[in-house]
Amino acid sequence: MSSVVSVTTDSKDSEDRERHDPFGTARIEVDDDDLRTVSPGAWLSGLQTRLDNLATRLTYGRD
Numbered sequence: 001m002s003s004v005v006s007v008t009t010d011s012k013d014s015e016d017r018e019r020h021d022p023f024g025t026a027r028i029e030v031d032d033d034d035l036r037t038v039s040p041g042a043w044l045s046g047l048q049t050r051l052d053n054l055a056t057r058l059t060y061g062r063d
Contacts, residue, residue, distance in 0.1 A: 036042040
């Protein structure tokens with residue numbers, strides 16, 4: 001990606017490059033706790049872990 005960015009910004013002045021820099025300071029950051037709250041992937045991974053643990057206990061008789 002860096003090479004694509006440099007190719008597309010070579011003909012622009014420094015102000016345009018700063019505005020369109022994907023690695024610049026303007027970005028959306030989400031707190032980890034907030035992300036876990038709204039992310040279905042986080043819910044499903046927790047569910048998967050619990051189901052795996054349950055299946056292991058049922059299969060091998062371990063508590």
